[in-house]
Amino acid sequence: MFERSRKGERALLIQPYANQPQSGGAPDPDLLEEFADLARSAGATVTVLLTARIDRPNPATLIGSGKLEEVRAAADASGADLILVNHPLTPVQERNLERALQRRVVDRTGLILDIFAQRAQSHEGKLQVELAQLRHLATRLVRGWTHLERQRGGSIGLRGPGETQLETDRRLLQKRVDMLQKRLEKVEVQRTQMRRARVRSELPRVALVGYTNAGKSTLFNALTGAEAYAADKLFATLDPTVRRIGLAADAGAARGGSGGGVVLADTVGFVRDLPHELVAAFRSTLSEAREADLLLHVVDAADPARHERIAQVDAVLAEIGAGDLPQLLVFNKIDRLGDDPHDDGAGTPARPFEPRLDRPAEGRSRVWLSARDGRGLDLLRRALAEALELRHVGGRVRVPPQAARLRAKLYELGAVKAEVADEDGWQVEVELAMSDARRLFAQPHGEWLRPLVEDAAGGAAGPA
Numbered sequence: 176m177f178e179r180s181r182k183g184e185r186a187l188l189i190q191p192y193a194n195q196p197q198s199g200g201a202p203d204p205d206l207l208e209e210f211a212d213l214a215r216s217a218g219a220t221v222t223v224l225l226t227a228r229i230d231r232p233n234p235a236t237l238i239g240s241g242k243l244e245e246v247r248a249a250a251d252a253s254g255a256d257l258i259l260v261n262h263p264l265t266p267v268q269e270r271n272l273e274r275a276l277q278r279r280v281v282d283r284t285g286l287i288l289d290i291f292a293q294r295a296q297s298h299e300g301k302l303q304v305e306l307a308q309l310r311h312l313a314t315r316l317v318r319g320w321t322h323l324e325r326q327r328g329g330s331i332g333l334r335g336p337g338e339t340q341l342e343t344d345r346r347l348l349q350k351r352v353d354m355l356q357k358r359l360e361k362v363e364v365q366r367t368q369m370r371r372a373r374v375r376s377e378l379p380r381v382a383l384v385g386y387t388n389a390g391k392s393t394l395f396n397a398l399t400g401a402e403a404y405a406a407d408k409l410f411a412t413l414d415p416t417v418r419r420i421g422l423a424a425d426a427g428a429a430r431g432g433s434g435g436g437v438v439l440a441d442t443v444g445f446v447r448d449l450p451h452e453l454v455a456a457f458r459s460t461l462s463e464a465r466e467a468d469l470l471l472h473v474v475d476a477a478d479p480a481r482h483e484r485i486a487q488v489d490a491v492l493a494e495i496g497a498g499d500l501p502q503l504l505v506f507n508k509i510d511r512l513g514d515d516p517h518d519d520g521a522g523t524p525a526r527p528f529e530p531r532l533d534r535p536a537e538g539r540s541r542v543w544l545s546a547r548d549g550r551g552l553d554l555l556r557r558a559l560a561e562a563l564e565l566r567h568v569g570g571r572v573r574v575p576p577q578a579a580r581l582r583a584k585l586y587e588l589g590a591v592k593a594e595v596a597d598e599d600g601w602q603v604e605v606e607l608a609m610s611d612a613r614r615l616f617a618q619p620h621g622e623w624l625r626p627l628v629e630d631a632a633g634g635a636a637g638p639a
């Protein structure tokens with residue numbers, strides 16, 4: 176992996192757009208701003224932002240010759256040494272643009288790959304990024320585009336596989352791809368084994384997902400007291416971090432039993448149009464999300480485009496096969512919101528936005544909180560507990576003598592509040608976590624807990 180610093184590289188950004196009537200013929204300013212964020216995240220200094228209308232994309236250079244001149248002049252004037260294009264470029268387009276502009280040209284995929292290369296921490300993350308980068312580069316080598324032809328001087332878009340591999344021929348590249356794939360397969364086997372071990376522990380799994388920079392790592396830290404890396408950079412979290420957390424005390428489920436613990440995983444942040452190379456490469460990283468029992472979908476509540484972000488994350492989730500999982504929406508960063516938008520607006524003075532838990536009749540529950548100052552975390556734990564059925568159920572059940580083991584298990588869980596013995600066994604008054612009730616229900620003699628489980632399923636058991 177390259178470690179060269181790309182600090183201070185001056186980048187000129189191009190936002191190509193098609194003249195679509197529904198957008199009023201103008202490029203979406205949000206797209207450009209996000210692209211600028213990506214560029215800054217890679218360490219570049221953004222000098223100029225240009226838009227380029229491409230109603231009929233030029234197969235040789237994507238943008239037209241007039242625009243090309245404009246880009247060259249703007250790059251010269253601003254001293255840009257790097258051109259970033261927010262559109263996929265074919266290898267031919269990339270080469271032609273580099274020749275015409277006498278500067279390195281990197282497209283959106285190249286830029287995102289570059290950021291991933293900077294962020295990958297774990298062995299697996301590094302292997303995945305390198306593989307994705309090699310595949311991206313391989314398409315360029317196949318067409319006779321050798322790395323040596325490139326103008327060099329910076330590093331954005333060039334990090335990752337290392338110069339030496341790039342200087343070799345396709346055969347060597349393929350050899351390295353094969354080797355990486357084998358190593359990754361091995362790592363994946365290990366991960367599967369770890370995952371199985373976790374499944375055996377029977378703890379529900381919760382994964383944090385969300386648009387990049389929404390505050391997932393900050394929330395992860397707040398919930399676990401851990402030190403996952405949080406930074407105001409896109410994709411600060413590339414490798415999933417997994418921790419066990421307790422919900423019991425706050426969920427009112429403190430009385431014994433396994434109910435109350437969950438395994439929480441932080442995952443890579445999403446971004447719109449995540450390049451396909453990356454979705455494929457990060458499949459196993461994203462599997463933390465796919466195999467969760469519940470997703471905490473974290474949203475930056477202060478982001479004006481938050482509704483679009485939600486839709487974009489949902490689209491990626493669908494792509495990785497996690498579209499149908501239950502979700503809890505977490506609107507984070509309420510400390511950055513001014514007054515409560517739910518105020519009547521009739522002269523009510525602005526006041527800090529208060530943490531809130533909304534449970535609409537239809538759709539996902541929503542928690543409004545601030546991971547940074549911790550306000551609302553209690554509501555989140557409660558919502559999590561409810562969603563995962565850590566809530567308690569209680570009532571009286573009959574346990575006949577032949578089901579004495581069931582009674583013993585109820586005692587082990589500390590679930591027995593009172594009991595009366597008679598000639599038919601015991602009348603036991605119990606209170607236990609719903610998840611424990613279901614687990615015991617599935618075991619021998621669990622049948623006797625049916626009234627509890629069915630009551631709860633019928634909605635009789637309210638939240639803790």
Ligand SMILES: Nc1nc2c(ncn2[C@@H]2O[C@H](COP(=O)(O)OP(=O)(O)OP(=O)(O)O)[C@@H](O)[C@H]2O)c(=O)[nH]1
Pocket residue numbers: 385386387388389390391392393394404405406407408409410411412413442443444445507508509510511544545546547548
């Ligand atoms: N004001 C405010 N800022 C927050 C809050 N939570 C997170 N942030 C900031 O938002 C930025 C991004 O936070 P992270 O936790 O790194 O975000 P992430 O979603 O893990 O980011 P990726 O790794 O890119 O996916 C950091 O600067 C955090 O300090 C919050 O509740 N309030």
